[in-house]
Amino acid sequence: NAGVMQNPRHLVRRRGQEARLRCSPMKGHSHVYWYRQLPEEGLKFMVYLQKENIIDESGMPKERFSAEFPKEGPSILRIQQVVRGDSAAYFCASSRGEGDTEAFFGQGTRLTVV
Amino acid sequence: QKEVEQNSGPLSVPEGAIASLNCTYSDRVSQSFFWYRQYSGKSPELIMSIYSNGDKEDGRFTAQLNKASQYVSLLIRDSQPSDSATYLCAVNLVTGGGNKLTFGTGTQLKVEL
Numbered sequence: 001n002a003g004v005m006q007n008p009r010h011l012v013r014r015r016g017q018e019a020r021l022r023c024s025p026m027k028g029h030s031h032v033y034w035y036r037q038l039p040e041e042g043l044k045f046m047v048y049l050q051k052e053n054i055i056d057e058s059g060m061p062k063e064r065f066s067a068e069f070p071k072e073g074p075s076i077l078r079i080q081q082v083v084r085g086d087s088a089a090y091f092c093a094s095s096r097g098e099g100d101t102e103a104f105f106g107q108g109t110r111l112t113v114v
Numbered sequence: 115q116k117e118v119e120q121n122s123g124p125l126s127v128p129e130g131a132i133a134s135l136n137c138t139y140s141d142r143v144s145q146s147f148f149w150y151r152q153y154s155g156k157s158p159e160l161i162m163s164i165y166s167n168g169d170k171e172d173g174r175f176t177a178q179l180n181k182a183s184q185y186v187s188l189l190i191r192d193s194q195p196s197d198s199a200t201y202l203c204a205v206n207l208v209t210g211g212g213n214k215l216t217f218g219t220g221t222q223l224k225v226e227l
Binding site for chain 2: 033035041042043045048055056058091093095101102103104105106107108
């Protein structure tokens with residue numbers, strides 16, 4: 001029973017490039033969360049999605065950041081025109097949703113912008 | 115006021131002692147509460163879930179919830195050096211569109227030999 005899978009584990013991008021982070025939820029889970037974590041800081045909520053629907057994107061920066069969770073395939077967090085301040089660990093978590101709110105995390109993607 | 119508050123620590127306890135970690139939350143409507151453990155450089159790991167007032171025990175861990183006081187705690191009995199980590203309190207906040215799992219900044223626990 002595979003857990004939450006994130007890829008890539010490490011991603012290096014030059015300033016101005018695009019970063020695409022992928023998250024495949026656990027089997028049977030239809031809800032996905034994305035969080036950002038800076039070194040020595042807490043988890044900052046970004047967005048909460050279910051398949052084909054964004055439930056809550058109150059933590060997403062208004063520009064350059066977008067997220068989707070299509071009917072088929074992984075959830076994608078997309079960062080356009082990356083800047084050095086985007087360097088962080090990005091974690092995805094999944095849950096069954098609909099009253100079952102236990103969420104399990106993937107191993108994260110460490111994004112470095114150079 | 116932060117939605118979920120924890121003391122950042124570090125909290126230092128000797129091996130074999132009880133470690134007590136505390137968390138308060140602001141939203142009275144919250145129904146689900148979680149404790150995660152995060153080792154340095156790793157992802158958070160779910161260790162306890164609690165949904166109703168009172169205590170819930172799982173091995174050396176006990177979660178305590180008091181909704182009237184908007185307070186949730188985690189006790190770790192017989193603390194081991196391997197328990198040294200950051201412990202994150204998480205609360206499921208009900209928003210207009212659904213639920214939002216919100217984390218405190220975490221309490222760093224150090225178990226000393």
